Amino acid sequence: MPILLFLIDTSASMNQRTDLGTSYLDIAKGAVELFLKLRARDPASRGDRYMLVTYDEPPYCIKAGWKENHATFMSELKNLQASGL
Numbered sequence: 001m002p003i004l005l006f007l008i009d010t011s012a013s014m015n016q017r018t019d020l021g022t023s024y025l026d027i028a029k030g031a032v033e034l035f036l037k038l039r040a041r042d043p044a045s046r047g048d049r050y051m052l053v054t055y056d057e058p059p060y061c062i063k064a065g066w067k068e069n070h071a072t073f074m075s076e077l078k079n080l081q082a083s084g085l
Helices: 024-040 043-047 070-079
Strands: 003-008 049-054 062-064
Touching (some): 003 024, 024 070, 062 070
Parallel strands (some): 003 049
Antiparallel strands (some): 049 062
16 A cells, blocks of 8 residues: 655745746646546555655644545645744
8 A cells, every 4th residue: 555645835935926927826736636646546456555745743734644535635635834933
């Protein structure tokens, strides 16, 4: 059972926008969503577990542990916000 950990920067710098107007954080979240969608197509991924971690202070940095279900992981991912400074 592989455990895949996604570490996402949620510092204020992730509010920066690209030339197309998308924030860096939204790009990171979209990359995780795409990875999960593509990974779900592989039958070998059925036992995969995922963790979502940010640079916040422990224990607040763990947004979704490997025992959480997929819906919880996706909800926490969508709710990530850049903050600080």
